[in-house]
Every structure is written in structure tokens, then in C-alpha cells.
Amino acid sequence: MDIECDVLIVGTGIAGLYSALNLRDDLNIALISKGDITKTNTYLAQGGIATAKDEHDKPSFIEDTLRAGNYKNDLTAVRVLVDESIENIKKLIELGVDFDKSKDNLLYTREGAHSTNRIVHHKDYTGKEVADSLIEKVLKRKNIKIYKNFYLCDLITQNNRCLGGIFIKESKQLNIFSKFTILATGGIGGLFKNSTNQRILTGDGLSIAVKNNIKLKDIQYIQFHPTAFYESTNERRFLISESVRGEGAHLLNSKGERFVDELLPRDEVSSKIYSEMKKTNSSNVYLSLSHLNSSYIKQRFPKIYSECLKRGIDITKDSIPVAPAQHYFMGGIEVDLYSKTSMENLFAAGEVSCSGVHGENRLASNSLLEGLVFSRRAADYINNLSDKTPLKKVSPKIITDFEMVKRENLKIAIDLIKEKRWDLKDELISY
Ligand SMILES: Cc1cc2nc3c(=O)[nH]c(=O)nc-3n(C[C@H](O)[C@H](O)[C@H](O)COP(=O)(O)OP(=O)(O)OC[C@H]3O[C@@H](n4cnc5c(N)ncnc54)[C@H](O)[C@@H]3O)c2cc1C
Structure with missing residues (x-):
């Protein structure tokens, strides 16, 4: 036809x-x-x-x-x-x-x-x-x-x-x-x-x-986004938007320490995360919003809040496990x-x-x-x-x-x- x-x-x-x-x-x-x-x-x-x-x-x-x-x-x-x-x-x-x-x-x-x-x-x-x-x-x-x-x-x-x-x-x-x-x-x-x-x-x-x-x-x-939710699955990796860092979230290593300026360009943040994961021999780092106002978080990031909750993480209290993933061409x-x-x-x-x-x-x-x-x-x-x-x-x-x-x-x-x-x-x- x-x-x-x-x-x-x-x-x-x-x-x-x-x-x-x-x-x-x-x-x-x-x-x-x-x-x-x-x-x-x-x-x-x-x-x-x-x-x-x-x-x-x-x-x-x-x-x-x-x-x-x-x-x-x-x-x-x-x-x-x-x-x-x-x-x-x-x-x-x-x-x-x-x-x-x-x-x-x-x-x-x-x-x-x-x-x-x-x-x-x-x-x-x-x-x-x-x-x-x-x-x-x-x-x-x-x-x-x-x-x-x-x-x-x-x-x-x-x-x-x-x-x-x-x-x-x-x-x-x-x-x-x-x-x-x-x-x-x-x-x-x-x-x-x-x-x-x-x-x-x-x-x-x-x-x-x-x-x-x-x-x-x-x-x-090829761009790797620094903060995709870390989980072992063959499915699409859920993204934690850069605007979460834009609104003040911190990136932490496995010891709970900050290790990078969160607002650097994506390639630089991803590269720092990879080095930190290698240094601490871990599969991911963490993104923390717990110091921010919890009702603001829920109102500003409703989708991320609910998707993380489905995965057992309450982003108003818990740190989110994240690692880089391919994102953009x-x-x-x-x-x-x-x-x-x-x-x-x-x-x-x-x-x-x-x-x-x-x-x-x-x-x-x-x-x-x-x-x-x-x-x-x-x-x-x-x-x-x-x-x-x-x-x-x-x-x-x-x-x-x-x-x-x-x-x-x-x-x-x-x-x-x-x-x-x-x-x-x-x-x-x-x-
Ligand atoms: C999780 C996530 C969050 C993002 N957040 C942002 C953001 O906040 N801001 C921003 O600027 N960018 C963001 N991006 C990037 C942005 O969303 C994409 O780059 C943009 O939407 C691409 O639009 P597009 O129209 O080129 O393609 P798409 O929206 O990806 O659409 C591609 C289309 O092509 C069709 N297609 C593909 N192959 C074939 C084929 N062989 N035959 C027929 N049809 C075909 C598909 O069916 C689909 O309809 C994000 C990307 C992701 C993955």
C-alpha cells in the first residue's frame, strides 16, 4: 500500500x-x-x-x-x-x-x-x-x-x-x-x-x-547524565533531574561527604562521580535533599518524589542512590x-x-x-x-x-x- x-x-x-x-x-x-x-x-x-x-x-x-x-x-x-x-x-x-x-x-x-x-x-x-x-x-x-x-x-x-x-x-x-x-x-x-x-x-x-x-x-x-537512580535492572533508568541540584541538593559519597560542585557542567559532574565511585569502590553515590524544606520538595518535584517512593526512598528524608547513565546524543x-x-x-x-x-x-x-x-x-x-x-x-x-x-x-x-x-x-x- x-x-x-x-x-x-x-x-x-x-x-x-x-x-x-x-x-x-x-x-x-x-x-x-x-x-x-x-x-x-x-x-x-x-x-x-x-x-x-x-x-x-x-x-x-x-x-x-x-x-x-x-x-x-x-x-x-x-x-x-x-x-x-x-x-x-x-x-x-x-x-x-x-x-x-x-x-x-x-x-x-x-x-x-x-x-x-x-x-x-x-x-x-x-x-x-x-x-x-x-x-x-x-x-x-x-x-x-x-x-x-x-x-x-x-x-x-x-x-x-x-x-x-x-x-x-x-x-x-x-x-x-x-x-x-x-x-x-x-x-x-x-x-x-x-x-x-x-x-x-x-x-x-x-x-x-x-x-x-x-x-x-x-x-x-555522547552525554552521560550524572544522576540516574541507581538500581540493577534492564529497564530504562529513572532520571533525577538536574533541577534537583539546581534547587540545592547535595551529592555525597558513601561516607556522606560532599565531593563536587553540584552545578558544574554534566560531563564534569559525571566524571567526578565515576572517580569517586572508583575511589570508594562503590556502584553509586548519593543525592541528598534532606536539608531542604520537605513540603517544598513534594510540591516542586511531585513525580520524582512518587517515583523514588515506589523504589523505597523518601526523598524528603533518605539519600537517593545515583550513578551516571547515557542520556543524550x-x-x-x-x-x-x-x-x-x-x-x-x-x-x-x-x-x-x-x-x-x-x-x-x-x-x-x-x-x-x-x-x-x-x-x-x-x-x-x-x-x-x-x-x-x-x-x-x-x-x-x-x-x-x-x-x-x-x-x-x-x-x-x-x-x-x-x-x-x-x-x-x-x-x-x-x-
Ligand atoms: C528522562 C529524560 C529527561 C529529560 N529532561 C530534559 C529537560 O528537562 N529539558 C531538555 O531540554 N531536555 C531533556 N531531555 C532531552 C529531551 O527530552 C530530548 O532530547 C528531546 O525530547 C528529543 O526530542 P525529539 O523530538 O528529537 O525526539 P523524541 O521525543 O525522543 O521522539 C522520537 C520520535 O521518533 C520516533 N521514531 C524513532 N525511530 C523511529 C523509526 N524507526 N520509525 C518511526 N518512528 C521512529 C519515536 O517513535 C518518537 O516518536 C530529557 C531526556 C530524558 C530521557
């Missing part, structure tokens, strides 16, 4: 949903998710979205982003990110997102390596609030059709031009032809044994890019400032893409912001071009062994990470 549309968007996280809502409403859009529409990293985001508070805050936001990224960032992309932050947060509010406020003013929280409080949030489940609001709007748009449980396994291409995607749905092949395609397939956490990410996110966008000779960038830059499919990839009519936005905005290490809460700013740029670009671009069809390849294609994609992504980061080989799942 073939489907035709103007714009094919693969991914229902912040980048996919927001690009769909920013596309013209006379364009036919196919919006795809691999699992359920809410099985995204976006849905899991806790801390919030970084934004310049006003014009005066912009230079310091730029500097914080560059410093966290060890100055390996693309400065022009960082400027765009910061310059367009305020208007995109306003647009999210117009779309119904309810950020925490005091009277009528947005409440800004702080996270590691930010020199000031500049993170808008909805308690400690910002991602769910954002996703639910955007999904509600998407469902009302007659020009957007959602396809769930569709697995993108390859692109349909001709002479380095993208003509759509090849999908597997319940052991059947489906081809979707489009004028433009936006890959918003998210990160790579599902390739790691220990990750805070949804397990289904296995770097499929990367494998597809490798298969089609699409340019990649900064594959070696700074590298990805190389894109320009309009999210264009090296393949014609193919865009990439969100975690699968690499505009160079994060450098070597992402500043806390800059990911959702990147998803907003650069997916909207892709949409604006497509809005201007769509009428001049014809839909083109060719006969796509026929997939005969679906399981083999899935295994092959997994192998391509894992081999790519191993090639760039041999030191992480034992952290990866096997295929």
Missing part, C-alpha cells in the same frame, strides 16, 4: 509535533511514530526548557552554552538558538503549555552550568505538559494524519533526493511518498545497557543516514540553520540532528529548546518551497525479511558508535 503526502514527519516528540504545527495547514502531513505517540524522550523530560529571559540575558546564555560545550559548538547556531528562544516559548504558551508562574510571571529555575535561573518548567514533568498540549493541537488539525507503530526502515531516494520513506507495519511494507521528509527520530539511548532514554529509541535515523550516505557530525559526543545527522541535511528535500530536527549547537556537551534544558527552534525553521523553509516542489514517485526496494532489516539497522548504529567511541563498547547492547 502506498501513501502520498506533502510532508512526511517521522517522530512524535517535540521536533516532530512542533514542526507539524508550524507547517501550513493546507499541506497534507503524515506524522509517524515507531511505538505509541507518547513513547518519546520528550514525554520524559523533567527539568524544563532553557530560554533567554530578555535581551540582556542573551550574551550570558550564549556563553553558558559555549562553556558547557567546551567551545566545540557552532557559534552561529548557538546565536540562533538563543535569539529565537523567547518567541518560541511564547508560541508554546499560545499553544496551551502551562508553565509554572508566580502571579502572572514565569517562574525560572536553575540547572548545572547556567549562570542564572532561566529554565521554564511545569513542576518536574515539563515534557509531558508540552507533549500533551501539542498532541491536543495536532489532533485538531485536519491536515495532519497520525500513523502509530510504523517503523521507518529506509528512505525512498533518487539521485540524492529524498522521495519518502519505507515503513514496516505489522510485517507489511508501506511506502510513503512525500515532497519533503523531516526525520525527528530522536536519540540513541536504546543502544545502551544503562540509559535514561525510552528503550525503543535505537538510533534508527543514524542507521538510515549511514545507509544513504547522508552526512553525519560529532558522533563521538549531541552528534547526529549534519544540518544547516534550516535543518537541511546533505540530501535534497530531507530535513532532520531534534536529537537525531546535529546543528553543532551543543558542542561536546549539552547545557541542561537546551535540548527541548533546540527541538523547538530548529524544527520551526525547517517548517518555515518548507512552507516557502512547497508549492514549487512536485511529488515524485519511483519503485522503492522491496523488503522481504523484516526482522533482518531491523537487526541490520541496529548493527549499523552500534558499529558506528563503537567506531567513534571504542571506550564505550562494553556499555552497548549486543545485536
Whole structure:
């Protein structure tokens, strides 16, 4: 069965949903998710979205982003990110997102390596609030059709031009032809044994890019979050948001001593935790909030409070066992400032893409912001071009062994990470 549309968007996280809502409403859009529409990293985001508070805050936001990224960032992309932050947060509010406020003013929280409080949030489940609001709007748009449980396994291409995607749905092949395609397939956490990410996110966008000779960038830059709840399980590791440290929590070693400035960039805190774990021969360190006001903790971090309680830890009294876990992928499919990839009519936005905005290490809460700013740029670009671009069809390849294609994609992504980061080989799942 073939489907035709103007714009094919693969991914229902912040980048996919927001690009769909920013596309013209006379364009036919196919919006795809691999699992359920809410099985995204976006849905899991806790801390919030970084934004310049006003014009005066912009230079310091730029500097914080560059410093966290060890100055390996693309400065022009960082400027765009910061310059367009305020208007995109306003647009999210117009779309119904309810950020925490005091009277009528947005409440800004702080996270590691930010020199000031500049993170808008909805308690400690910002991602769910954002996703639910955007999904509600998407469902009302007659020009957007959602396809769930569709697995993108390859692109349909001709002479380095993208003509759509090849999908597997319940052991059947489906081809979707489009004028433009936006890959918003998210990160790579599902390739790691220990990750805070949804397990289904296995770097499929990367494998597809490798298969089609699409340019990649900064594959070696993989972020480990310092404070994932420590437990021996094969499941996704529960994250203890950086905003918990931003609000004053202390990191303690097994002797109950502080050993690091909790608000350093993530890579530095993770590295200090690894050294401390080695020094004290322990599998984890602890995060303590017991010196903070307990009713404030419950009201500010309701999700973290209840999730830890389920695991036998009352965060108002007990220290939380934490250890680093894979969390975010700074590298990805190389894109320009309009999210264009090296393949014609193919865009990439969100975690699968690499505009160079994060450098070597992402500043806390800059990911959702990147998803907003650069997916909207892709949409604006497509809005201007769509009428001049014809839909083109060719006969796509026929997939005969679906399981083999899935295994092959997994192998391509894992081999790519191993090639760039041999030191992480034992952290990866096997295929
Ligand atoms: C626990 C946690 C907390 C976080 N907290 C924050 C935070 O507070 N602030 C912040 O800025 N960032 C945070 N992040 C990072 C941020 O949430 C993600 O980087 C961001 O949401 C990625 O959005 P996305 O749209 O690129 O992808 P996602 O939201 O991950 O969505 C990916 C989509 O791609 C689809 N997909 C993937 N492969 C295929 C395929 N082969 N076929 C079809 N569909 C496919 C999936 O079904 C899904 O719909 C957090 C991440 C985690 C894991």
C-alpha cells in the first residue's frame, strides 16, 4: 500500500509535533511514530526548557552554552538558538503549555552550568505538559494524519533526493511518498545497557543516514547524565533531574561527604562521580535533599518524589542512590540553520540532528529548546518551497525479511558508535 503526502514527519516528540504545527495547514502531513505517540524522550523530560529571559540575558546564555560545550559548538547556531528562544516559548504558551508562574510571571529555575535561573518548567514533568498540549493541537488539525507503530526502515531516494520513506507495519511494507521528509527520530539511548532514554529509541535515523550516505557530525559526543537512580535492572533508568541540584541538593559519597560542585557542567559532574565511585569502590553515590524544606520538595518535584517512593526512598528524608547513565546524543545527522541535511528535500530536527549547537556537551534544558527552534525553521523553509516542489514517485526496494532489516539497522548504529567511541563498547547492547 502506498501513501502520498506533502510532508512526511517521522517522530512524535517535540521536533516532530512542533514542526507539524508550524507547517501550513493546507499541506497534507503524515506524522509517524515507531511505538505509541507518547513513547518519546520528550514525554520524559523533567527539568524544563532553557530560554533567554530578555535581551540582556542573551550574551550570558550564549556563553553558558559555549562553556558547557567546551567551545566545540557552532557559534552561529548557538546565536540562533538563543535569539529565537523567547518567541518560541511564547508560541508554546499560545499553544496551551502551562508553565509554572508566580502571579502572572514565569517562574525560572536553575540547572548545572547556567549562570542564572532561566529554565521554564511545569513542576518536574515539563515534557509531558508540552507533549500533551501539542498532541491536543495536532489532533485538531485536519491536515495532519497520525500513523502509530510504523517503523521507518529506509528512505525512498533518487539521485540524492529524498522521495519518502519505507515503513514496516505489522510485517507489511508501506511506502510513503512525500515532497519533503523531516526525520525527528530522536536519540540513541536504546543502544545502551544503562540509559535514561525510552528503550525503543535505537538510533534508527543514524542507521538510515549511514545507509544513504547522508552526512553525519560529532558522533563521538555522547552525554552521560550524572544522576540516574541507581538500581540493577534492564529497564530504562529513572532520571533525577538536574533541577534537583539546581534547587540545592547535595551529592555525597558513601561516607556522606560532599565531593563536587553540584552545578558544574554534566560531563564534569559525571566524571567526578565515576572517580569517586572508583575511589570508594562503590556502584553509586548519593543525592541528598534532606536539608531542604520537605513540603517544598513534594510540591516542586511531585513525580520524582512518587517515583523514588515506589523504589523505597523518601526523598524528603533518605539519600537517593545515583550513578551516571547515557542520556543524550549531541552528534547526529549534519544540518544547516534550516535543518537541511546533505540530501535534497530531507530535513532532520531534534536529537537525531546535529546543528553543532551543543558542542561536546549539552547545557541542561537546551535540548527541548533546540527541538523547538530548529524544527520551526525547517517548517518555515518548507512552507516557502512547497508549492514549487512536485511529488515524485519511483519503485522503492522491496523488503522481504523484516526482522533482518531491523537487526541490520541496529548493527549499523552500534558499529558506528563503537567506531567513534571504542571506550564505550562494553556499555552497548549486543545485536
Ligand atoms: C528522562 C529524560 C529527561 C529529560 N529532561 C530534559 C529537560 O528537562 N529539558 C531538555 O531540554 N531536555 C531533556 N531531555 C532531552 C529531551 O527530552 C530530548 O532530547 C528531546 O525530547 C528529543 O526530542 P525529539 O523530538 O528529537 O525526539 P523524541 O521525543 O525522543 O521522539 C522520537 C520520535 O521518533 C520516533 N521514531 C524513532 N525511530 C523511529 C523509526 N524507526 N520509525 C518511526 N518512528 C521512529 C519515536 O517513535 C518518537 O516518536 C530529557 C531526556 C530524558 C530521557
